[in-house]
Each structure stands twice: as structure tokens, then as C-alpha cells.
Amino acid sequence: MRENSTPRPPVLPVAPTSGRLRPLGLDEVRITGGFWARRREVNATATLGHCRHWMERVGWIGNFRAAAEGRVHRDRRGREFADSDVYKLLEAMSWQAGQHTGTGADTRTDAGIASLTETIAAAQEPDGYLSTAFGRPGQRPRYSDLEWGHELYCYGHLIQAGVAELRTRGESELTKTARRAADHVCAAFGPGGIEGVCGHPEIETALVELARATGEQRYLDQAALFVERRGRGTLADTEFGRAYFQDDLPVREATVLRGHAVRALYLAAGAVDVAVETRDDSLLAAVVRQWETTVARRTYLTGGMGAHHRDESFGDDFVLPPDRAYAETCAGVASVMLGWRLLLATGDPRYADLAERTLFNVVAASPSQDGRAFFYTNTLHRRTRGTAPDADAESPRAESGTRAPWFAVSCCPTNVARTLALLPAYLATADDRGVQLHQYADADIATTLTGGHPVALRVRTDYPHDGRVTVRITRSADRPWTLSLRVPAWAAGAPAWLVDADGTRRAVAPGTAAVTRAFRAGDEIRLELPVAPRWVGADPRVDAVRGTVAVQRGPVVYCAESVDLPAGREVDSVRVDPSARPQDGPSGTVLAPGALTVPDGRPEAPWPYAVPEATRAPAVRASPVVLVPYYSWANRGPSTMRVWLPVREADVEADGPERPLP
Amino acid sequence: MRENSTPRPPVLPVAPTSGRLRPLGLDEVRITGGFWARRREVNATATLGHCRHWMERVGWIGNFRAAAEGRVHRDRRGREFADSDVYKLLEAMSWQAGQHTGTGADTRTDAGIASLTETIAAAQEPDGYLSTAFGRPGQRPRYSDLEWGHELYCYGHLIQAGVAELRTRGESELTKTARRAADHVCAAFGPGGIEGVCGHPEIETALVELARATGEQRYLDQAALFVERRGRGTLADTEFGRAYFQDDLPVREATVLRGHAVRALYLAAGAVDVAVETRDDSLLAAVVRQWETTVARRTYLTGGMGAHHRDESFGDDFVLPPDRAYAETCAGVASVMLGWRLLLATGDPRYADLAERTLFNVVAASPSQDGRAFFYTNTLHRRTRGTAPDADAESPRAESGTRAPWFAVSCCPTNVARTLALLPAYLATADDRGVQLHQYADADIATTLTGGHPVALRVRTDYPHDGRVTVRITRSADRPWTLSLRVPAWAAGAPAWLVDADGTRRAVAPGTAAVTRAFRAGDEIRLELPVAPRWVGADPRVDAVRGTVAVQRGPVVYCAESVDLPAGREVDSVRVDPSARPQDGPSGTVLAPGALTVPDGRPEAPWPYAVPEATRAPAVRASPVVLVPYYSWANRGPSTMRVWLPVREADVEADGPERPLP
Structure with a gap:
């Protein structure tokens, strides 16, 4: 673990005194344009x-x-x-x-x-x-x-x-x-x-952060006491069980996050903070293990966490129903907070991978384009159009068909607000060897490397729409140092490239791509990530999405929305064909090869179960399916929506196209 | 509608003064043996x-x-x-x-x-x-x-x-x-x-039943007033919305049951009662319409109703997740109550079809074999074994891994108790033409037909294990009358037969099979229903069970349970092959052709989503899968269980059998 030797940076949400990476503050990183700049301006x-x-x-x-x-x-x-x-x-x-x-x-x-x-x-x-x-x-x-x-x-x-x-x-x-x-x-x-x-x-x-900011040990001690006390049954056993409060098992003994998702994630973040400040490797290892299992078994494709509406909690392993996803916005914020702490402690880019996914598909999905309405829950499948919430009243938190201005329980809007306000702090870190970029956005970064060497970088990209990220060194130390760039895990399976300052081009694999040299001002490094749309399937144990696939483009999850279908059709009519490739469409859309089911005029069956032959897929008509970024859904009024799209079966093809290409 | 002309039978839960069928009471129908006699004895x-x-x-x-x-x-x-x-x-x-x-x-x-x-x-x-x-x-x-x-x-x-x-x-x-x-x-x-x-x-x-029992009109008037008042927003709009209380829409205007399932079903039962007593055909038609849509779109294969844990409510159409099924026992009881009222009012056997399904797969599933423990909810997929509830404490209602002795909210045990106590009343009815049998059990039935003609029947069967139901006329009117037998909708697709008193054998289709003759004491009529196990699939709009099938045998839904798998395996390893037929196995089991996935020693993926090719089904090894009646699950201790079984995909077959046949 690193002992921080540089002065504590002043403008930082998380300032550990030990750990693998040193965070850069809001005074060192400025987002200057692009996707997140627009969100932050709003x-x-x-x-x-x-x-x-x-x-x-x-x-x-x-x-x-x-x-x-x-x-x-x-x-x-x-x-x-x-x-x-x-x-x-x-x-x-x-x-x-x-x-x-x-x-x-x-x-x-x-x-x-x-x-x-x-x-x-x-x-x-x-x-x-x-x-x-x-x-x-x-x-x-x-x-x-x-x-x-x-x-x-x-x-x-x-x-x-x-x-x-x-x-x-x-x-x-x-x-x-x-x-x-x-x-x-x-x-x-x-x-x-x-x-x-x-x-x-x-x-x-x-309390840990206050201890860091003030140097007062007693705040850290109190935080450590709270972490240790938890899981010992001091809270009453309610209808939801003690796991709801994470009071069922001591933090050190738990192997997975459980119970109320936001509670579980905030607690885990606090436990990492305590572990880092007290150099408690076993406590840190316990949280890492919980994070790993939670990500492998209890996380939605969007990064959303929390599958139960009843108690806003994690479900059992692989219980990830798209149409009943709770995936609270605050749980997304909390997951980003936890991931950031683990990234700083360990330097492992997988934490930044999940944070990126969550930022684009949960945190960015919550606020409306005008920043005055929000999703509290982030379902992956909306079956009914519903109605727009009352613009003049508090909405029930779990029911909004479109984004709502305020909720009776309204934790999410302010959580989004603070996350966007401090977002530049999540972009980059430094260590004794150099600078690490974790999230990609147009940004100007200036910091001082160990030993007092000032460096500055200018990042330019149209990410996530475009996969090219150019980093121009605008000021360099006069000794070799390392620029590290995260190559996202989602880039696996397609070539990703790093173009060095001298024009050398080399393939890079998910993880970290690093360039070490005595950079000079004006040097440019370019990362080229394969953002072409691609199919994604799920582990067969995620029963709720068997027989379906989703589309991701870079870190962005896409969805079908009824407003892009022929009039009167809903998203349950969509079928896709993963043997062909999804393509970029106009205006940021993706066109997925597929078909729409064709109403055949038969009356609906009075009972939805029958011999399997009788419940086979209905006739379809080939039609590319327009997909939009999940974060933008419901921006055009109430709609039905789904992320996981049923795979078209071998079945009857009706004559003629459903409609011309859009 | 019939005006009841016979004296009101004394021992009846529901005694309408009009309607298509006249119920027979506990003094006219006695269950003498078989499945339900054992349940009633306990x-x-x-x-x-x-x-x-x-x-x-x-x-x-x-x-x-x-x-x-x-x-x-x-x-x-x-x-x-x-x-x-x-x-x-x-x-x-x-x-x-x-x-x-x-x-x-x-x-x-x-x-x-x-x-x-x-x-x-x-x-x-x-x-x-x-x-x-x-x-x-x-x-x-x-x-x-x-x-x-x-x-x-x-x-x-x-x-x-x-x-x-x-x-x-x-x-x-x-x-x-x-x-x-x-x-x-x-x-x-x-x-x-x-x-x-x-x-x-x-x-x-x-109140309607009290009016019927006492002849006091004011109780009926008050019931009618409550039915009419509902749906007009007199209750507060809570977090669950007014639909939770069915206070969102007047009963006459609603098209489907919604909100809290037990509330919705009790209200519908009351509305039928009011409609029947006030000869209000439009109110009756409204409830029939709601029942039809609910059965076509919001009912589990077991007959269970209520898909949400959060508010114990119906979900949107086709939201029927097996692993989060609430399917409260009380909702099953309430569904049987509603169906019985609709059957009496209309004579339509589809109501008895659903009641049979619900009795065998919800009401019978709740109590333990010893009658001292109960399921409150009736999930169709249990993913974790959990532990047996504390035999000495009240359990949370939705969490019991096995049946629990009592609950903090304990509506279900007493609801099961009253239903089993009055069960004979649900077996048979009479009308001017004769006697109708709706549910099959060993029973002695004696009643008086219109005009004062006493008749008596002795029903003998090993139903539902065996599909043969023999009805012996032990006393007959000296004029022709009609014996009607329900041919369940589940019998579609396989031959069902009626053997007349003279030995004539004719194929009968789902609905009602009737024999009209001047029966003599000693005459026997036999119904032969095809109870062989069969595959069942679901409407593709039930997204949660895409790519799976279930097994039903007669009216009984079957399930796989971990206790029948090789040691240490859970039900998520089961795959089945619906191109071959399930067969009867020993001791009331069914053997489904299928396979078990084979652990291949690879470490678990850190993220459960990947290109579809990488998430394909794991290798399997052929093995018949033992299934048991759903109503009997968890009788052998905590287990994992599933009703809907993933269909085996074309994939790698590991060498050798998983284990010998049981």
C-alpha cells in the first residue's frame, strides 16, 4: 500500500491516506465537453x-x-x-x-x-x-x-x-x-x-472522510466501531429479516451483498474506508469478496443493483427479473462510490469497468434531459405505457412510467445531483509512476507527480459514441513517467488499439494499457476502442432472460421502445436474430436485425398454458428493430420498453415487410 | 336464471336465490375416501x-x-x-x-x-x-x-x-x-x-350470505352499497396506489383484477353475490370479464394469483415470475370462492376447471402432511434451500423455506382450515334436469331433484392419481334425468371417454359430458380421463418462463426438487427434452426425459453477461429427471425446487450417465 507523500489535495470526495492510487481532485480534473459536460451543465x-x-x-x-x-x-x-x-x-x-x-x-x-x-x-x-x-x-x-x-x-x-x-x-x-x-x-x-x-x-x-479531512482520529475510531458492531443483531428482526439492515452477519464474515441495496453498498463503502485507514487487509478482502460475488450473480446488465421492490433489496443469486428490476438510482450512486474506493485501494480496473457501466446506464438514466425529473427505480422492461406522473405532485417512488419531478421518498434526485457535481473526481488518479485515466471524457487534467513534477493532459473524445480517445500531453515532467489507460472489459472480443506518441500502433487487451516514456508537451497517445454494437447474452442461471439477448454499444446498454415501433405495437412484439450483426443507425440509434410478431386475428387463448407446440412463437415479419440508448428511454413520453429482446425462433414468416426502414 | 324452487338446503356456504345451478350441501355430499378425505381428516x-x-x-x-x-x-x-x-x-x-x-x-x-x-x-x-x-x-x-x-x-x-x-x-x-x-x-x-x-x-x-340465510333484505342492500361505493376514491391514495384497494375503478368498469390479490378476489366474489341476488346481469358480466382476463394473463400454472411480494398484488399482464411468485394461499382460497359463485351463476365448467387446478396446486400445497405447518406464499421456484422455520415462533409470511407453524400475519392456516372443512360443498350441484359433478373424489351424494324425486350416487375413484371416475346410481328418480360430468380442460389433446350404463363408450371433449336416462339403482357411468403426464408450455408473453416447460399430470402440476438430484446438486442443473414423453415413475413420481448440467471445473465468470456464444448452455449428461407433485414439495426438508424446467439445448453431452435410474 502506498503512503501518500504528496500534500492532501483539497477538492476531493474521497481522500485515503493509503492505497494503490492517489485520487485527483476537482481542482486537478476539469470536464470540458461531451456527454458528461452536458449532464453536468444541466x-x-x-x-x-x-x-x-x-x-x-x-x-x-x-x-x-x-x-x-x-x-x-x-x-x-x-x-x-x-x-x-x-x-x-x-x-x-x-x-x-x-x-x-x-x-x-x-x-x-x-x-x-x-x-x-x-x-x-x-x-x-x-x-x-x-x-x-x-x-x-x-x-x-x-x-x-x-x-x-x-x-x-x-x-x-x-x-x-x-x-x-x-x-x-x-x-x-x-x-x-x-x-x-x-x-x-x-x-x-x-x-x-x-x-x-x-x-x-x-x-x-x-465519519472516515471527516477524519481524513480534519485529522481527528476519534471520527475514524467511531466509524470502525460502527462497522464492527454491525451484523451482531443489535437491530430488531423485522418482517424483512436482519439481512435487510446487514445486521445478520458481521461485515468480515459476509460473502455477498444482501438486503436493502443502498444500505449494503453504503456499508461496504464505509468498511473499505475503515480498512484503508486502519490498514486492515482482511476487512478489505472481505468487501472485495462480497463485491465479486455480487457483480457475478446479483447485478443487472446496466450495473443496476437490487431486484426486489418489496424491500428494495438484492434477491437471491441470479434473481434479476428485467420487468421487476428495482435497480434504485441511489444504489447506482452507491455502487459507484464503493467501486471508486476499491479502485483507489487496489488499482484494479474492474472497479472502474463497473462504475462506467453504472454511470452510463443507471446514473445517467435517472435524470430527464432538462434535469427536472428523475427515475427512482430503473426497470429493464416496462410492459405498460402508463401515464406521465403529475408534474405538480410527489410521485410514488417505484411507479413512474416516465421521470417524475419529485417523490414522497426523494433520495435519488439529490444523489444524482451530488454525483454529477463531483464527477470529475472519478476520472483520473496518480501514483508514483504517473497518471491513470479511468473514465473517458473531454477533460483537462493537471497534477503534480511524486517528486514535484507537474504534468498536464488534455483528453479529447466523443466517447461513448466514438471509441477514440486522444490524450495530448500539454505539460510533462522531464523524466519518464507512465500514462495508463483503462481498456474496458466490454472491449473483449474485438480489437482495441493503442497508438503511441511515435505513431506505433499495438493491440491492447481489456485491463490497463500503459505507455511509459519521457513525454514532451505535444505528444499524443490515442486509444481506439471497438464501440460497434454487439449482442450480449446472460448466464443461463439468470432464468428471467432465458431465450433473449441484449445490445450494448461500448459501455452503453440499448433498448427497444414502443415509440419506435409501428403505431399501436408494443415491445413484446419484438424478436431479434443474433446470427446477424446489429448496426449503427441514424441519430445514435442501433438497428438490430430482427422481426416483429404479426397479429394473426386469432382470439386470445383463455388460458396461457398449453402443450408446448401450441405456445410456439407467433408468425413474424422481418424488420430491423430500432434501439436507443437505455439512458434516454421515456424521453419521448410514456412507452413500453425492453432491454432483453427475445430471440426469434424458426417460425412462420408472414409476407412482406412490416414497414419501410426508418 | 333459475328461481330456486326446492327448499333451501341447510348446510351450504353459498346459497344463491337465483342462478344456473343449485349447490348441494354438506348434508347432501359426503367425501368418503381418497386424496381429499385424507386432507380433511388431518x-x-x-x-x-x-x-x-x-x-x-x-x-x-x-x-x-x-x-x-x-x-x-x-x-x-x-x-x-x-x-x-x-x-x-x-x-x-x-x-x-x-x-x-x-x-x-x-x-x-x-x-x-x-x-x-x-x-x-x-x-x-x-x-x-x-x-x-x-x-x-x-x-x-x-x-x-x-x-x-x-x-x-x-x-x-x-x-x-x-x-x-x-x-x-x-x-x-x-x-x-x-x-x-x-x-x-x-x-x-x-x-x-x-x-x-x-x-x-x-x-x-x-352480508349477502347473511341476507340469504336470514331473509333480511337490509344486509343485501348494505352489501350492494359497499360494492357500488368502491372504486370512487373514498380510500386514501397510499404508496401502493388506490388499485391496491380496488378503489381506483368502480367494479362495473374494471376489466381485470388488480391490486392486492385477496382483496380483489373477495370483492369480486361479493360482487357476484350482489349481482345474483339483485338480478344485475351487467354487474355479473363485469366480473366474468375480469375473471377471463385475469385467468388469461395474470394466473400462474398452479392457479396461483398475485405476482408481487411488495404489495401482495397482481402484476401487469404476463408478469408471472416463478421465483418471485407470491401466489398467496388465501388468494387461492379466494379464487376457489369466486369460481364457485360464477359456476353456480352460469353453469360454465371453466370455473370448476380453475377451481380444481387451484385446489390441487395451491390449497393442497399449503398445509404440511400433518396439518400443523403451512405455506403462506406458494412460489414456483425456490432457489436456495434455506432452513426450516422455527417450530416455536411466528414466521415472516413470505420467507418460509419449508412450511411454518404460524405467521405474524396468519390468515392462511385458518383459510385452509375452513376451505377443507366445507370442501364437499364444492363437488356437486343440481338443476331441474339432474345432477352435475364438478370435482372428483370418492363421495356419496344424495339429493332431491325438482319435483321431489330423491336420487343418490356413489362416486368411486383414485383421482387425481387415476383418471377413472365411476358413478354408481344408488337411488334414482323414476323418470329420466341427467347426470353431467365435467371433462376438464386439461384433458384436451388426449382421448377422454364416457362409458354409459349400457356399456356404450364414447369419446368426450373438455366441457360437460352428460348422460340422460331413466337411471336405475345399480347403474354405473364411468368417466375415463387421460391423466398421463404431459408437457406444458407458456404463452411467449410470459417472459419469465421463456425456454422452459412444465409437467402436468391430470390437474396436478409437478416440480423438480433438489432432494431427488445427486447429492449437492440444485435444481438449476436440470434440463429437459420435450421431444420425448414424460412417464409415470415409482411412488407417484414422474420421470421427465432430460439431463443434468455437468460442472466442468471452470471458475465462475466474474460477470454474468457476455457474447451470446459464451453464455450458451453448459455440457449436460442424460438423466431422467424425477418430478414430484408440486403440492408435496418441501415435505422432505428444505430443498431447491422448480416447476418450469429449462429445455435442453443442442449442446455438448458429457460421457456416461449422471447416475443410475432411481
Whole structure:
């Protein structure tokens, strides 16, 4: 493990003191254009304000005012954990503002942070306790419901906001509020205090980061205590079982993530943080093992995690129904957080592979193009068109046929907001040998290598639409160093190339492609990844998608949507032929060779089961099937949609084409 | 529609005053042997006592004592609807005792009914209100939570118990308690009263039956009012949406059953009852339409209904995942109740077809062989062996790997108990032309045909193991009459035969086979149904079972279970070959031609998705696959199990047999 020898970079969500790679901060990496720049622009200009607007409207910000004014027992609105979304918004605003630190470019965000902080801080009690849901006259007592109360969970998000503030803009009322809360947690739950954990992990990773940001050992100790305490049955055994809370097994003993997906992932992230700071290799190895099994057996093609609606949880191995995928947006965010920590600790590019998949197919799928509506769950198969959610009301979280402006439980919009705000931090790292690029986007990167050698790179690409990534060295150390580029696992099976500064071209395999040389300013390295659309099948144990295939193009998963079918047809009429190749179509679409079933006028069978011969595939008519990126589905109104497309069987072909090519 | 001209039979769960068929009561039909006699014997000798034991133990009977003694606000145990299970047990005991009415054969049950009734009646308030969960000092006010309070639902079960008592043993304290409650409901929710409905339907069908049993019109009027009120949004819009409560659409306008499956089915049963009593053909037609669509698109092969764990609800059309089937036992009971009402109203044998399927594959699957443990949900695919539930504790309802003795929500055991207790009433009907047999079991049937002609039949069969059903006429009217026998829809595709009293043998098709003649005592009619095991496939729109087939033998669905596989193998290794025929095996098993996948020693893929060629089926080794009746699964300890078996693909055959034939 590396002992960090360079000064701690200031603008970073995760700053481990040991590990294989050193993260680069928002002050070292700037995204300058392309897919993520557009998403981040919408996030900054629309989503942040949208979240604040809704949280004023539904009263979640008002809860803090009500608490300060002594009327919260009467006037409080929203669920127990509503405070946390205000904190997540603050975190997002801090990262956003931090990108302009020193430039004075975002005084509006600065003012917003200050006013929100003032509102929150006024509700904090003298001993640091801060919750609008518990502890005041007329409310339930503090910590009387650790299973569902979410008090520590809320502190976790407050502390993460405080860390973002500390690292972007320095000490402020927000950082003091967060530290008072953290100090209170250590006093209340430390040795001799309440021997409990929060039903929803989150405090663990937050306390470790606060320890890193402040150098205060006690926060790390408290986080380690929470990690060790978990899995020992201190929480009640509810209808969902203790696995829901990850309280069924100690973290060190578990072999797979289970229970509520977001809880499981946040806990795993906290455990990695603790392991890295305490040099606890066995704890780290336990989380790596859980990650491996979860990815091999409990993860959707999109990177989505969580197969059960009932308890928002992981299912048994290979229970991955596309039409009942929960795949909560927050679980996607949490998976990216966990993967980033594991990547920093180990340097293994597989973590960046999954993060890329999840960013493009879960995190990017949630917000609408205008950044003012969101998916909470990310199904892989929508069977009914449904209707657009009420633009003026909170939606049920699991039911939106199109993206909804806000939810009764609305953790996802603010989670997307903070992730997009800090996204540049996930692009690149450094180590003693040089710089590593993990995610590809137009970006300018400037950092200082070990020994004090400044280097700068300019990345230019139209990724993921185009597979070519050009890295121009704009400033170099005057000694040899290594530029490492991730070759994604999805590139297996087609040639990928690295073109060196001297024009040398060599095939590269999934993993890491590295060039070591005494770079000079102006040198260009080019990675060429095979983004042509391709068929993907699933392990036969994923029963729910037997007999189907999907299409992926680069890291992007595609889907069929009813709006691209002849009028009145739904996606269950689609059949595809994986013996021919899918091709790029117009406007970012893919054309999959296939057919559409043809209604034959027979009345529907009164019973859907019969001798197998009678239930064979219906007649079809050849027709290329238009596919669009999954992240863009439902952008054209309510539709039916599916990612996994049934393979066409040998059957009757009706005469004539279904319709001309689009 | 028939106007009943014969005197109302006394021992009947459902006694419509109009409709195509006249039900025969427990005093007219006795099950004398075979599959259901064994189940009913266990029910009478074990299950009834087991339910009473558990309800004493978990305090649900004690709640009534606590209410009578003014301490229920402090001492009450169980969920809001715990009262209902005491009532369902009482109903079961009444039907059971009714079979011995006049013989003095069951004085123990009689005493049990009397003591339970005394306990309940003591808790009833002077105005007829009766709930242990609401309305007393320290409790929430009466009817303050119609969405979740279940007060009217509980009355419904009390009234059904009262009707059972009235029809089996006559007026008693129980019937008076039930009538006082019904009178209270009419006063509280009648015209000018509370304009609401109960979140859980049940009161509707109960009030109609009480009207039938007492001749009191006001109970019918109140039931009709509840049916009409529903679907008009009087219940709050919860996270599950109003469809959960069937409060999204008026019954007359709905085209399919939706929302919570038990609620939907009880409501539909009540709507049929109202339609039949008020001669409301359009209301009846609406329910028929909903039934048809539900059966064609939202029903499992077992007859199970309800695909979602989250809200115990129907899914969208064709969302029928085997491994996440909820298929609650109570929904099976409710489906049989609904089908019976539709059968009586229309005479259409398709309702008896589904009832037979549901009785053998849901209702019979729930209780253990000893009648002291139950499945609450009835999955069609169990992926992990899990562990046996704690024999000494209440189990979570949806999680039992094997049958559990009791549940925190324990509606199913008492629902099974009352269904088995009244089962003879579902076997046969009469009309002006003669007698109709709908379900096949060893039974003695004696009734009086229109015009006062007594007839008697003795049915002998080893159904469903054997397809031969012999009906011996033991007493006949001295005029021609018609004996009708249901030929199940599952018999399509193989010859079925009817052998007449004179030895004439004719092929019969699914539907109804009838013989009309002046029967003489000693005449025998024989039905020969093709029960040989056969493959069944599913409509391609049932995405979750694409590429699989199931085996059915007569009405019985079969499954593979890990206990029948080589040691250490699980059911995901099974592949079958539907081009060959399944055969009867030893001890009631079926041997399906097939193969087992062979572990090839390769490490598991780190990611379960790849180019389709790489995810093809693994190597297999030919091996007949032992299948057992689905209703008997998990009788040999925790196991993995599946009903839908993947079809073997053309692939590598490993050398040698997996193991000798069993």
C-alpha cells in the first residue's frame, strides 16, 4: 500500500491516506465537453435549483425552521429521513461551488449554501444533536427507533456536506455544524454509550472522510466501531429479516451483498474506508469478496443493483427479473462510490469497468434531459405505457412510467445531483509512476507527480459514441513517467488499439494499457476502442432472460421502445436474430436485425398454458428493430420498453415487410 | 336464471336465490375416501386444534378477553386484523361440526365453538361494534383508519362464521353476535352513515350470505352499497396506489383484477353475490370479464394469483415470475370462492376447471402432511434451500423455506382450515334436469331433484392419481334425468371417454359430458380421463418462463426438487427434452426425459453477461429427471425446487450417465 507523500489535495470526495492510487481532485480534473459536460451543465443550472424548490415546497427545509421555532412536533412534513436530502443538496452545491473556488464565478450557489446552512444550524441542539424528526417535546425520544429512525444516516449526509464544504471553500458554519454533529455521535455511540448502529448505514463512510479531512482520529475510531458492531443483531428482526439492515452477519464474515441495496453498498463503502485507514487487509478482502460475488450473480446488465421492490433489496443469486428490476438510482450512486474506493485501494480496473457501466446506464438514466425529473427505480422492461406522473405532485417512488419531478421518498434526485457535481473526481488518479485515466471524457487534467513534477493532459473524445480517445500531453515532467489507460472489459472480443506518441500502433487487451516514456508537451497517445454494437447474452442461471439477448454499444446498454415501433405495437412484439450483426443507425440509434410478431386475428387463448407446440412463437415479419440508448428511454413520453429482446425462433414468416426502414 | 324452487338446503356456504345451478350441501355430499378425505381428516383432527393452540399462544384469542376486561389498550397482541383469524377458525369448526349434526359425533368441537363464542361475545359493545383493535379508551377511534384498520373485514369473517353456525347447528350465541355486528354495520355505513368502504373487502360477500340465510333484505342492500361505493376514491391514495384497494375503478368498469390479490378476489366474489341476488346481469358480466382476463394473463400454472411480494398484488399482464411468485394461499382460497359463485351463476365448467387446478396446486400445497405447518406464499421456484422455520415462533409470511407453524400475519392456516372443512360443498350441484359433478373424489351424494324425486350416487375413484371416475346410481328418480360430468380442460389433446350404463363408450371433449336416462339403482357411468403426464408450455408473453416447460399430470402440476438430484446438486442443473414423453415413475413420481448440467471445473465468470456464444448452455449428461407433485414439495426438508424446467439445448453431452435410474 502506498503512503501518500504528496500534500492532501483539497477538492476531493474521497481522500485515503493509503492505497494503490492517489485520487485527483476537482481542482486537478476539469470536464470540458461531451456527454458528461452536458449532464453536468444541466445539473448545475437546473437540478440544484429544482431540488431546492421542491424541498421548500414539500416542507423539508421548513422542518428545520419549525424545529428552531419549537413547532416541529406539529408542523413537520415528510418521512423520518427528509433532513438527509437537504444535506445531500448542500453537498452537491458545495462540490459545484468548489469548481469555481477563487474565481467568484458562482456567488449565487455560495449564497444558497450560506442560507441553507443558517436554517439547518439554527435547529441544532446545544449538544450537537440535530434531527427534525426526533427528540423534541411531542416527538419520539432520540434514538428510540434505530431501525427506522435514520438519525445517524442523516448525520452522515450532513457530515459529507461538511466535508465537501471544508475541501472546497474551507471552514464555515456548515463545517462547524457537521463537526458538532460528529462529536455528538462519538459521545452518544462511542465506548460506554449506546451499543447500537443505524438501520441505514451512511455514517460510517462520512465519519472516515471527516477524519481524513480534519485529522481527528476519534471520527475514524467511531466509524470502525460502527462497522464492527454491525451484523451482531443489535437491530430488531423485522418482517424483512436482519439481512435487510446487514445486521445478520458481521461485515468480515459476509460473502455477498444482501438486503436493502443502498444500505449494503453504503456499508461496504464505509468498511473499505475503515480498512484503508486502519490498514486492515482482511476487512478489505472481505468487501472485495462480497463485491465479486455480487457483480457475478446479483447485478443487472446496466450495473443496476437490487431486484426486489418489496424491500428494495438484492434477491437471491441470479434473481434479476428485467420487468421487476428495482435497480434504485441511489444504489447506482452507491455502487459507484464503493467501486471508486476499491479502485483507489487496489488499482484494479474492474472497479472502474463497473462504475462506467453504472454511470452510463443507471446514473445517467435517472435524470430527464432538462434535469427536472428523475427515475427512482430503473426497470429493464416496462410492459405498460402508463401515464406521465403529475408534474405538480410527489410521485410514488417505484411507479413512474416516465421521470417524475419529485417523490414522497426523494433520495435519488439529490444523489444524482451530488454525483454529477463531483464527477470529475472519478476520472483520473496518480501514483508514483504517473497518471491513470479511468473514465473517458473531454477533460483537462493537471497534477503534480511524486517528486514535484507537474504534468498536464488534455483528453479529447466523443466517447461513448466514438471509441477514440486522444490524450495530448500539454505539460510533462522531464523524466519518464507512465500514462495508463483503462481498456474496458466490454472491449473483449474485438480489437482495441493503442497508438503511441511515435505513431506505433499495438493491440491492447481489456485491463490497463500503459505507455511509459519521457513525454514532451505535444505528444499524443490515442486509444481506439471497438464501440460497434454487439449482442450480449446472460448466464443461463439468470432464468428471467432465458431465450433473449441484449445490445450494448461500448459501455452503453440499448433498448427497444414502443415509440419506435409501428403505431399501436408494443415491445413484446419484438424478436431479434443474433446470427446477424446489429448496426449503427441514424441519430445514435442501433438497428438490430430482427422481426416483429404479426397479429394473426386469432382470439386470445383463455388460458396461457398449453402443450408446448401450441405456445410456439407467433408468425413474424422481418424488420430491423430500432434501439436507443437505455439512458434516454421515456424521453419521448410514456412507452413500453425492453432491454432483453427475445430471440426469434424458426417460425412462420408472414409476407412482406412490416414497414419501410426508418 | 333459475328461481330456486326446492327448499333451501341447510348446510351450504353459498346459497344463491337465483342462478344456473343449485349447490348441494354438506348434508347432501359426503367425501368418503381418497386424496381429499385424507386432507380433511388431518384438517379435522390436527389443523383446527393447531390453529386454536397458536391463537391462544400468540394472544389473539386473549385480545377478546382483554377487551371484555377493559385492558385491551395495554395488552392487545397481533395485527389489526387478528380478530378475523379467530372468526375463520370458528367458521371452520362450524362446518366441521355440521357434518355430524344430529349424530352427537363431535361434542368436542361443539364445546370449542361455545367457549370461543362466549369469549368473543363478551367483547362486543352494546351497539354491536366488535373490534379488539379500535374504539376503546387508549385505542384509536372506531373507523378512523378505513384503509388499514380492517374492522369491516373482521366483521365479514365473523358473519361468515355466524352463517356457518346458522346453517349447521342453528341459532346460537354466535349467530346472534354476528347479526348484532351486521346490524351495527348497516346502521353505521348505511344511507346517511359513513360514506366509506373497508380497505380489505370481505364484508360484501358475508352480508349477502347473511341476507340469504336470514331473509333480511337490509344486509343485501348494505352489501350492494359497499360494492357500488368502491372504486370512487373514498380510500386514501397510499404508496401502493388506490388499485391496491380496488378503489381506483368502480367494479362495473374494471376489466381485470388488480391490486392486492385477496382483496380483489373477495370483492369480486361479493360482487357476484350482489349481482345474483339483485338480478344485475351487467354487474355479473363485469366480473366474468375480469375473471377471463385475469385467468388469461395474470394466473400462474398452479392457479396461483398475485405476482408481487411488495404489495401482495397482481402484476401487469404476463408478469408471472416463478421465483418471485407470491401466489398467496388465501388468494387461492379466494379464487376457489369466486369460481364457485360464477359456476353456480352460469353453469360454465371453466370455473370448476380453475377451481380444481387451484385446489390441487395451491390449497393442497399449503398445509404440511400433518396439518400443523403451512405455506403462506406458494412460489414456483425456490432457489436456495434455506432452513426450516422455527417450530416455536411466528414466521415472516413470505420467507418460509419449508412450511411454518404460524405467521405474524396468519390468515392462511385458518383459510385452509375452513376451505377443507366445507370442501364437499364444492363437488356437486343440481338443476331441474339432474345432477352435475364438478370435482372428483370418492363421495356419496344424495339429493332431491325438482319435483321431489330423491336420487343418490356413489362416486368411486383414485383421482387425481387415476383418471377413472365411476358413478354408481344408488337411488334414482323414476323418470329420466341427467347426470353431467365435467371433462376438464386439461384433458384436451388426449382421448377422454364416457362409458354409459349400457356399456356404450364414447369419446368426450373438455366441457360437460352428460348422460340422460331413466337411471336405475345399480347403474354405473364411468368417466375415463387421460391423466398421463404431459408437457406444458407458456404463452411467449410470459417472459419469465421463456425456454422452459412444465409437467402436468391430470390437474396436478409437478416440480423438480433438489432432494431427488445427486447429492449437492440444485435444481438449476436440470434440463429437459420435450421431444420425448414424460412417464409415470415409482411412488407417484414422474420421470421427465432430460439431463443434468455437468460442472466442468471452470471458475465462475466474474460477470454474468457476455457474447451470446459464451453464455450458451453448459455440457449436460442424460438423466431422467424425477418430478414430484408440486403440492408435496418441501415435505422432505428444505430443498431447491422448480416447476418450469429449462429445455435442453443442442449442446455438448458429457460421457456416461449422471447416475443410475432411481
